[in-house]
Amino acid sequence: MMTSGLLAQSVVAGLLALVGGAWMSKATLRLYAKGMALLSLVQVFWMWSTFDLNVEGLQWVEKWRWMDTLGVHFALGLDGIALALVLMTVVVTCSTVWMENALGAKAHVSIGVVFLTQAVAVGLFGATDGITFYVFWEASLIPLFLSIGIEGSVMRKKAAMKFFLYTFLASALFLPALLYMGLKAGDFQMAAWPDLPLSFTEQMVLSGISLFAAMVKLPLVPVHTWLPDAHPEAPTYGSMLLAATMLKFGTYALLRIVLPVFPDACLSLAPWMMGGAVFTLWYAGCLAWCENDAKRLIAYSSIAHMAMTVFGLFLVHMLPESSVLEIGVLAVMGCVFQMFAHAISACGLFGGFGMLYSRLHTRKVSSLSGIAKVMPFFSALMFLVLFNNIALPGTSGFVGELLITLAAFQSHPFLALAATSSLLVTATYSLRFVREVFYGPVLSYSVSQLKDVTLYQSSALLGLCLLALGLGCMPSVLGDLLDRPCAALVKSTINYKHDTGGEA
Amino acid sequence: MIRWDVLLPEILLMFSVAGLLLGRIAGVKSRHACALVFGSYALCLGVLLLQGAPDESYVMWRDLMIYDRLTHLSKCLIAGLGLLFVVFASGYMQDEGMPAEEMLLLIQLQAIGMMALVASGHWISIFVSMELSVLPVYALVVLRREDRKALEAGVKYMLMGIVATALMVYGVSVVYSLVGSLRLGEIAEVIHQALDEQATVGLFVTQPQLAMAGVLLGVSCILVAFAFKIGLFPFHFWVADMYEGASQLLVMWLGSVPKWTFLVLWIRVFAESFAALVHYWQWPVMAMAAISLFMGHFWALSQSQVRRMFGFASVAQMGYVFLGLGLASPAGTSASMGYMLGYVLTSFFAFALLSVLRTGQQDVQSIASLVAWARQDLFRAMGMLVALFSFVGVPPLLGFMIKLQVIAALVADAYYFLAGFAMLMSVVGAAYYLNIVKIMFFEDVSIANTSKLTIRQGSFFATTSTFVIWAGVLWLGIMPDIWLRPVATLAT
Numbered sequence: 001m002m003t004s005g006l007l008a009q010s011v012v013a014g015l016l017a018l019v020g021g022a023w024m025s026k027a028t029l030r031l032y033a034k035g036m037a038l039l040s041l042v043q044v045f046w047m048w049s050t051f052d053l054n055v056e057g058l059q060w061v062e063k064w065r066w067m068d069t070l071g072v073h074f075a076l077g078l079d080g081i082a083l084a085l086v087l088m089t090v091v092v093t094c095s096t097v098w099m100e101n102a103l104g105a106k107a108h109v110s111i112g113v114v115f116l117t118q119a120v121a122v123g124l125f126g127a128t129d130g131i132t133f134y135v136f137w138e139a140s141l142i143p144l145f146l147s148i149g150i151e152g153s154v155m156r157k158k159a160a161m162k163f164f165l166y167t168f169l170a171s172a173l174f175l176p177a178l179l180y181m182g183l184k185a186g187d188f189q190m191a192a193w194p195d196l197p198l199s200f201t202e203q204m205v206l207s208g209i210s211l212f213a214a215m216v217k218l219p220l221v222p223v224h225t226w227l228p229d230a231h232p233e234a235p236t237y238g239s240m241l242l243a244a245t246m247l248k249f250g251t252y253a254l255l256r257i258v259l260p261v262f263p264d265a266c267l268s269l270a271p272w273m274m275g276g277a278v279f280t281l282w283y284a285g286c287l288a289w290c291e292n293d294a295k296r297l298i299a300y301s302s303i304a305h306m307a308m309t310v311f312g313l314f315l316v317h318m319l320p321e322s323s324v325l326e327i328g329v330l331a332v333m334g335c336v337f338q339m340f341a342h343a344i345s346a347c348g349l350f351g352g353f354g355m356l357y358s359r360l361h362t363r364k365v366s367s368l369s370g371i372a373k374v375m376p377f378f379s380a381l382m383f384l385v386l387f388n389n390i391a392l393p394g395t396s397g398f399v400g401e402l403l404i405t406l407a408a409f410q411s412h413p414f415l416a417l418a419a420t421s422s423l424l425v426t427a428t429y430s431l432r433f434v435r436e437v438f439y440g441p442v443l444s445y446s447v448s449q450l451k452d453v454t455l456y457q458s459s460a461l462l463g464l465c466l467l468a469l470g471l472g473c474m475p476s477v478l479g480d481l482l483d484r485p486c487a488a489l490v491k492s493t494i495n496y497k498h499d500t501g502g503e504a
Numbered sequence: 505m506i507r508w509d510v511l512l513p514e515i516l517l518m519f520s521v522a523g524l525l526l527g528r529i530a531g532v533k534s535r536h537a538c539a540l541v542f543g544s545y546a547l548c549l550g551v552l553l554l555q556g557a558p559d560e561s562y563v564m565w566r567d568l569m570i571y572d573r574l575t576h577l578s579k580c581l582i583a584g585l586g587l588l589f590v591v592f593a594s595g596y597m598q599d600e601g602m603p604a605e606e607m608l609l610l611i612q613l614q615a616i617g618m619m620a621l622v623a624s625g626h627w628i629s630i631f632v633s634m635e636l637s638v639l640p641v642y643a644l645v646v647l648r649r650e651d652r653k654a655l656e657a658g659v660k661y662m663l664m665g666i667v668a669t670a671l672m673v674y675g676v677s678v679v680y681s682l683v684g685s686l687r688l689g690e691i692a693e694v695i696h697q698a699l700d701e702q703a704t705v706g707l708f709v710t711q712p713q714l715a716m717a718g719v720l721l722g723v724s725c726i727l728v729a730f731a732f733k734i735g736l737f738p739f740h741f742w743v744a745d746m747y748e749g750a751s752q753l754l755v756m757w758l759g760s761v762p763k764w765t766f767l768v769l770w771i772r773v774f775a776e777s778f779a780a781l782v783h784y785w786q787w788p789v790m791a792m793a794a795i796s797l798f799m800g801h802f803w804a805l806s807q808s809q810v811r812r813m814f815g816f817a818s819v820a821q822m823g824y825v826f827l828g829l830g831l832a833s834p835a836g837t838s839a840s841m842g843y844m845l846g847y848v849l850t851s852f853f854a855f856a857l858l859s860v861l862r863t864g865q866q867d868v869q870s871i872a873s874l875v876a877w878a879r880q881d882l883f884r885a886m887g888m889l890v891a892l893f894s895f896v897g898v899p900p901l902l903g904f905m906i907k908l909q910v911i912a913a914l915v916a917d918a919y920y921f922l923a924g925f926a927m928l929m930s931v932v933g934a935a936y937y938l939n940i941v942k943i944m945f946f947e948d949v950s951i952a953n954t955s956k957l958t959i960r961q962g963s964f965f966a967t968t969s970t971f972v973i974w975a976g977v978l979w980l981g982i983m984p985d986i987w988l989r990p991v992a993t994l995a996t
Contacts, residue, residue: 022882065985066984066985067905067908067984067985067988068985068988068989069835069838069909069988069989069992070908070909070912131908135899135900135904136899138898138899139898139899139900141898142893142898145938146945149941149942149945149946150945150946156946157942157946160942160946161935161938161939161942164934164938165931165934165935165938168896168898168931168934169928169931172924172927172928172930172931173924173927173928175908175911175927176914176915176920176923176924176927179908179911179912179915179916179923180915180920183912183915183916
């Protein structure tokens with residue numbers, strides 16, 4: 001009952017906030033949210049402490065009959081990867097709740113959305129049944145649609161509609177694809193699907209549909225256009241949830257469905273996907289470089305970081321057969337690390353910028369200057385988050401990038417060079433952000449009147465920074481969790497069923 | 505042997521009709537009329553629940569009346585929703601100054617007609633009960649005589665109804681002239697024998713091909729009549745007019761329950777009686793369903809009137825139902841029944857919520873006038889939010905679960921393109937359903953202040969009923985097995 005306990009607690013917490021929020025004062029609501037977030041955190045740590053590292057496969061498997069006529073179950077279970085991502089989800093929830101001014105003016109809506117999104121994410125990461133997975137995949141749209149629409153800024157209506165329709169369209173065909181696999185296997189448990197005797201054409205069509213759904217969620221260029229529109233309009237906590245939690249759903253679909261179930265199709269698509277990922281890395285990086293809207297800038301940075309996870313995952317297919325098991329694990333593990341690290345930097349950047357926005361009410365990078373002079377402590381924390389974003393050694397971002405790059409250099413040095421050199425762009429736009437926003441003279445009156453944050457106000461940022469440093473210095477904390485499931489994933493990824501011309 | 509106990513619900517309703525007529529003469533207040541009707545539905549539902557679903561089907565009067573699980577479920581649905589309808593209707597009619605007894609009388613008669621229709625196994629009883637369930641509607645639509653839209657809708661609906669009935673009667677008479685029976689079971693037998701070239705009746709022996717062509721002519725006439733009645737493309741044009749012309753309250757009833765009765769009739773006629781001819785009627789049904797999906801969604805997209813939009817949307821929603829029925833497999837039929845059940849409940853719910861809204865002196869007309877509903881009445885606006893997301897088909901709501909069944913049935917029968925097409929069309933649906941959410945919830949305060957929306961604070965009963973349906977729609981979505989299993993056993 002571990003996973004479903006956390007899921008149920010999140011749902012109840014969210015619904016109570018939505019329903020009871022009308023009768024509670026804002027301060028009580030905040031206190032309630034913090035209490036609920038702590039409760040979730042305690043649950044996750046308890047799960048972590050009781051997780052058996054030596055067991056292969058899923059733990060705490062739960063299965064309830066849901067739709068008997070179809071053979072669909074409501075099924076949950078966690079392996080190391082899923083547990084790491086659930087941990088990430090709860091960290092994100094905590095940081096949104098603690099971050100100063102992150103929650104919107106209607107606190108009960110904000111808190112409801114935060115906990116319902118946590119519920120959806122826990123359900124999705126824990127789902128072992130294909131339809132259960134899809135239910136959470138789509139359900140994630142409702143809270144964020146409402147959050148953007150109700151609490152967003154001026155263009156919120158358009159942004160909310162675009163966000164919903166774009167992602168809804170992308171995953172429309174995903175359901176028939178999942179149903180096809182489930183009905184063909186006679187079992188909707190995703191664990192049964194890698195053994196399906198799918199022909200190459202079937203694999204190509206199904207993987208194309210699933211890849212498209214995942215690519216839009218991720219998002220990958222050229223289907224990324226909804227994200228830079230959604231972020232500036234979303235409230236601070238909405239941006240944090242969207243970037244830190246929801247973008248991971250795309251990678252998770254690749255991990256759980258696309259790679260293990262369609263090995264042959266992925267093998268043929270791998271060059272294209274990696275090319276697309278490298279292009280996205282550069283393209284989104286360059287867009288971030290010339291972007292003047294700070295939230296759009298962070299959004300492009302997110303796109304680039306998520307592209308790195310795609311690069312890492314499809315790299316497994318490009319590795320030489322002799323060393324694929326050892327090196328492939330590095331790539332996949334790096335990818336999960338990258339997801340975790342990006343959640344930290346996205347939360348920190350959006351949350352930290354939200355704190356600035358609540359004081360200055362501008363998103364323009366050019367109209368900010370000299371923040372470091374008036375808010376030195378806050379700036380120091382933001383620098384750390386940005387270093388995590390650039391993936392400097394000692395931060396969690398470095399671990400992910402290093403693992404993926406290491407694996408890439410083993411097989412395709414030029415491709416690796418193309419991907420890793422995009423870090424230069426990342427560094428450039430991040431440092432530009434530092435230079436323009438934090439350094440320089442204090443130009444405006446409103447900036448000069450700013451006061452530095454207190455320790456209490458910055459607690460969430462501080463926590464994220466410590467987490468980034470902690471994971472950067474002791475990556476094995478997470479690495480132990482990821483070892484076995486990543487190895488299992490690599491094995492099923494290269495379990496080719498057809499001879500596709502000796503590319504492997 | 506005639507079992508009067510199974511006829512008890514209809515008898516109870518007949519008594520209440522008689523009571524209403526007598527009360528009209530005696531000049532009873534409408535409050536008491538409402539109480540009478542409410543009581544009769546409550547008794548009716550009580551009797552049905554006490555009786556429980558029959559284990560085996562029971563036939564009376566040479567198939568004129570069939571009493572099986574499907575009949576029982578349908579009667580429960582009619583009585584249950586009728587009960588809730590009276591609760592909402594009483595407040596609405598007091599507000600509008602509508603003649604309550606008149607309307608309730610007509611609705612009661614129509615309910616009796618529908619109860620008889622779902623129990624019919626013979627073309628004579630089908631014809632009589634169908635007319636009984638349709639004739640009151642002509643009068644209901646034009647109940648507000650001063651409203652030109654209502655008059656137009658009434659006339660259109662009546663003409664359409666007459667054409668459809670004429671077509672159906674013509675088709676039936678052709679089939680009867682060849683087969684020599686009006687009993688659905690016997691017709692099925694004869695057609696089956698004819699297809700196996702073992703027929704013993706009239707023209708099937710001497711000129712089998714001509715006879716078969718005649719039967720197909722009859723079947724196609726009946727098919728068109730069905731498409732008219734249920735509002736499938738290209739016979740859907742009256743639907744939006746009817747939705748717009750009839751009042752908010754009437755759409756709540758007419759847009760939901762009659763659709764279910766026609767589905768039951770479809771199952772009796774096409775899925776059972778004409779089952780052997782499936783290869784002939786399958787493709788037209790699938791094509792009509794697919795085009796209805798496409799056209800309905802796109803037409804709804806361009807509407808600015810609330811009820812017109814829901815009218816065209818219902819054309820599209822019927823498309824999903826008939827995609828499942830067109831499969832003519834147990835899985836497809838049960839998926840369609842589930843879909844129809846979910847649609848009927850959600851539509852009933854949505855219009856129950858809309859029925860408390862007014863702009864100025866009349867029902868809400870334009871979608872834009874729903875602005876900032878959420879600011880004025882969060883409870884009902886949240887209910888509408890659930891209903892709209894359910895119509896879109898977002899999990900974990902009822903609308904998703906029913907769509908999932910239809911899509912799964914299509915995929916299982918290898919109609920991959922239709923499955924994909926149906927899913928893509930639901931995105932178009934999302935665009936206009938969510939537009940309402942946008943208007944209700946996302947508007948600026950400055951625009952919200954211009955809202956002319958007034959909300960009738962319903963009675964305690966109405967609020968409780970709203971809550972009951974709300975909880976029901978949520979619960980049926982999260983726990984789909986409650987309706988999936990019974991519906992699956994019905995279809996086999």
